Amino acid sequence: MSEMRFTKDHEWVRVEGGVGAVGITEYAQHALGDVVFVDLPAAGKVLAQGGEAAVVESVKAASEVYSPVSGTVTEANAALEDRPGLVNEAAESDGWFFKLTLSDPGELADMMDRAAYDAYVKDLD
């Protein structure tokens, strides 16, 4: 499994073969509480790094999810439609939001790796 990269807004991206899977982090799902609805981008949608990509709604709040990298959406996680709780159960694996082909893989270089993100989160509490 390839390495994950993280944003300050608590999204992650895992790239394999030029395709990135995107989701929200364990920290984010815990802060949100029970997720009740996820609005996902359609395949073919072009996303810019940091642009609005999805909406996640929990019992506490509705929040925007920003795309950690630029690219074109290839697939949304259909499983979340029926089971939004998957985001809580497996935020950083089966609870992925969408996949996209990266238009600029160079963007990954400036993002946090696991150790840096963990340190960042530790600082927030």
Next chain:
Amino acid sequence: MPESFPISGTISGNRALQIEEPLIFELGSDGRLGVDLPDPAPVDEDRLAGCRRQGRIGLPDLSEPQVVRHYTRLSQKNYGIDTGFYPLGSCTMKHNPRLSEKMARLPGLADLHPFQPQKTVQGALEVIDSLAGWLKDLTGMPAVAMSPAAGAHGEWCGLMAIRAYHEDHGQGHRRRVLVPESAHGTNPASAAMCGFTVDPIPARDNGRVDVDALKAKLGDDVACIMVTNPNTCGLFEDEIIEIARATHAAGAFFYCDGANFNAIVGRVRVADLGVDTMHINLHKTFSTPHGGGGPGAGPTVLSDKLAPYAPLPFVVHGEGGLRLVEHVAEAGGAKPFGRMKGYHGQFGVFVRALAYIMSMGSDGLRQASTDAVLNANYLLARLSDVLTPSFDGPCMHECLFDDRFLKDTGVTTLDFAKAMIDEGYHPMTMYFPLVVHGALLMEPTETESKETLDAFVEVVRGLAFKARSGAAADDFKSAPRYTPRRRLDETLAARTPVLRWKPGANATAQAAE
């Protein structure tokens, strides 16, 4: 004798006057009637064709006393401003003076028909015109659109006027709107509905707009900024003049969300702050019903630049009295962006607002906003040593705490709020604004006495000490105990909502499970 009975609890499931009330569809029995109507004359021929009803409508069959009891019991389960202190504040409901209610029920006003000839409704037009005059005086603004039906509708009105101005001046490319992170959710929603894109402005550590960040985002594609003042943290935006100056210098307009106008009436004229347009929530500032008590109203004041684009209809002084302008052709060269609503706006609310304003007088309005701020600061002062205030005081009409005081107690803001219900209080606003963690936002409003506030403070202090004792987390987690229903499963309700009763479903039994 029942064949079986519970050892504890009651046989009926009721707890004294806390009655288990079924849905109205679960009451009654076939053929029972509240009103005995004669059988309709047989119809030989009708034009219903395929629209003819095929089966039962499914209305419940009930007697009149059953209906009366049903709704009376439901009303008794409600907690409202007439029941007790309500720290959600004016966002949801504040006291509606009975005098205003009486005025709104005067037959000459209540029984008007919107299609009556204008010469027969001169008094009603005068009510609208007088209220408009007060709103212009209190804000210092030259014009007001009276028809928006609520706060968010007023936001939309102001933004549409801004958009119309830009398009009329070759500035139609201005489509970006700057909105602070702490804004009401309606602000970005209204901007998006108006075809704008929303760009968030971060806050500073003191809870106010980061002016440098705002300036950095201004540009020739910005249509306007939307700033709430006082803001949703209950703080006055102390750099508001500079914010307005920078915004105007960039060719953009300043939309002020006037939801919190109730904190500054009689003390600040928003025109002096450089505001171009602002909606006024009559229910918040001028004590008209809201939140189940009636429709809202969101008259929107406009600057000289924006006034020509005000929506239809509006009242003008003409020959032979007041006249309602309903068409562009009659608008005397103005360029209304359209019409937002049927008829003239929420007339019944206008009557209440005008009655409130006239009964208070300008000195009374000033005292109301002053007392609202005083009461909030009293709560802030009396709770600051046990709760954790998010920002340094003084505050305006509401005081904001976060959940740092609950750190490591195992108790959350939600648990705390549920425990308040057991104490007989409606909880304050929770988890909003989002800019602080686990927010507890309290707005006492101007109408509460010191005795009421002191009793509330004692409860909140007691709960805070209990939470921090470290031994009461389970107690909080199991609150509320004394309500007809314990803690509801919000997640299940959101994920698989049951939105209506269906024949055969037993909602009461389901809810009790």
